[in-house]
Amino acid sequence: MSDEWKLNRSTSTPLHHQIYEYLKRKIINGEWPVGTKIPPQRDLAQKFQVNRSTIVYALGELAADGLIMSRAGSGTIVANNTWSLLTAAPPPDWISYVKSGAYHPNIQIIQEINAAETDPAIIRLGTGELAPELLPTQKIKQIFHSADSLSLGYSEPKGSLYLREMISKYIKSKGINASPPSIMIVSGALQALQLISVGLLHRGSTIFHETPSYLNSVHVFQSAGMNLLGIPMDQKGMQAHSIGRLKRQHNGALLYSIPTFHNPTGIVMSSDRRTELLQTCKKESIPIIEDDVYGDLWFENPPPHPLKSMDEQGQILYIGGMSKTLGPGLRIGWIVGPEPVIDRLSDIKMQTDYGSSSLSQFAVAEWLSSGLYEEHLAEIRAELLERRNLTINILNKYFKDLSTWNVPNGGFYIWLTINKQISLHQLFKKALKEGILINPGNVYDRNNQNHLRLSYSFASIDQLKKGLIRLAQIIQELSS
Missing domain, CATH: 1.10.10.10 (Winged helix-like DNA-binding domain superfamily/Winged helix DNA-binding domain)
Incomplete structure (x- = not known):
């Protein structure tokens, strides 16, 4: 409709x-x-x-x-x-x-969220992307306008060689050494997971992940006949000590993690926990998918280097991308991994879409090679820090008797714990009726009934103020 x-x-x-x-x-x-x-x-x-x-x-x-x-x-x-x-x-x-x-439908609340996001009048307090005014639309236009030549043809199976060369240089600053043949361009991180699910795993396998997790909000592995199993987190990240036992009990085939500015909690896995997780997975022969799409969005201090920077055996498939930093509409991400794996996944990608947009690949390569991307990141970090500080100030003023929360050091998300006995479903419905869209915690963990994933990245400053203040009032009304 x-x-x-x-x-x-x-x-x-x-x-x-x-x-x-x-x-x-x-x-x-x-x-x-x-x-x-x-x-x-x-x-x-x-x-x-x-x-x-x-x-x-x-x-x-x-x-x-x-x-x-x-x-x-x-x-x-x-x-x-x-x-x-x-x-x-x-x-x-x-x-x-x-x-x-064969592909599972989205859970009902995700369908409702997706539908509500098309309404320009909605205040979106959970959307995990940059606000339109933060996207470098004019600079992208200038890149295309000044281009000497553009290709509208297909790129090679692994993606533009020039872009892969630029990514190879870019991730070196993160401590990752990967040559262009071990890098593959994908149409966003979600496609990377889709290719892995159909290209490397078999039905009945179990995927380990942090709980709560973004993976629970999509059905990429479940639709391929696989099971998800959550592993608890604390403020240092995923707790690795139970992985060996769980692998033997549940036929664990692979571990998925967002160690840096985790979605939805915003937690950054500590350096010692990263070492422990990698050593445990080495011992248990469990491959790792590391999703690092938020890794560039730090505020005052850079986070620890990715897990992939410590990978000496080709154990980790590393996913990066530009959707969270440069623009979701570009649909450009990448997978870094052993060449046989990249060859396999690129073959499947060619069978499904014959390669990501050549125009988007050109634009991203130009941003990386020209230094524009680093300039843009500095601007975005400053904008997001301002929005985070504003959001925390509002929470301190209006939510202190209703909930507790973390203060993220980067990324988009605040994981809000509601201390009142209310129904998340009623809260979602009542807020939506008043033009406020939230992401309840049960999107990321079906058993979660007292969290919200708040995002300060999309709503405007005025919308953040208006939406959060009214949300506090709604929580109070439902709890009284």
Whole structure:
């Protein structure tokens, strides 16, 4: 229901009939095939900004035409279309196809978050990306404008050689030595995980990760038939001492970690914990996926070098990218790993999308080679630090009796612990109704019922103030 069709309130055609015609077109054109669940009356009334009775009239006409029907416990569904009314041959049962797909659907709350993020009026207090005003749009335009030559063709399987050479130099500053053949360009870190799941692992494998974890908010491994198992964290990061036992109990195949500015907690794994984790995984022969997409977003002091900088055996697949620093729309990330692994993953990537955007690869290579990226990082760190400080000040003033929180040294996130006995589901719904979008902790750990992932990176300064103050009031209202 996100299309741009709107009611014409200046015509003599009744509103309910306009809505009837609009919904009818969606059915007869096949956009809503037989079996599709119609949005609830309340949602339709809100979308079209009409009284609920107007929706009831429109749906009544569709029912009279035989196009929709109500089912107890299932709501209103499309029962027929004009073709199926005129012929004995039934249309394809697309709903059964949808339910049969191998890839798991997002959990309901993630679908609601994704839908709400398309509304420009929503105050987004959980979104994990830079605000539009922080993105270097004009400088990107200048790079393309001044380019001597641009390629619109496919790049080689591992990605642009020039970009991989620039990445090789760039990650050397992080203590990682990797030549271009051991680097592969991907369309964001999520694609890296997708390729690993289908290219290196078998069904029934178990993936270890910190709990809570970003991995629980996507279904990349689960849809490939694998299991996720959370390992507890403390303020130093993942607790490594139980990994050996868990590997033997659960057929552990691989460990995924965000050691630097962890999503969602913002924790930075300490240097000694990094050493312990790497040594434990070496002993247990467990490969590691290190996700370092937030690693450049430190404030006063750089974090410890990545785990990959200590890797002397090719044990770690290292994921980096530009979505969190330069722009999510570029869709450029990379995997660093042993050449046979990179060869395997690049072969699969060529079978799925024939390479990441050549224009985006060109832009990122220019940013890395020109020094613009380091200049940009300095600006972004300063902006994010200002936003973090503002957010902490608001929390100190309005949330001190409601919750506790960490003070991150970089990244986007504050992991807020609510000390009141309230329903996260009710909090999410009530906040959303008032135009405030939050990310509840159960997105990242299904058993978590008292945390929020707050982000200070996307909402404007004014929105942060307004949204957080009202959120504190809502928590207080729900707890009283």
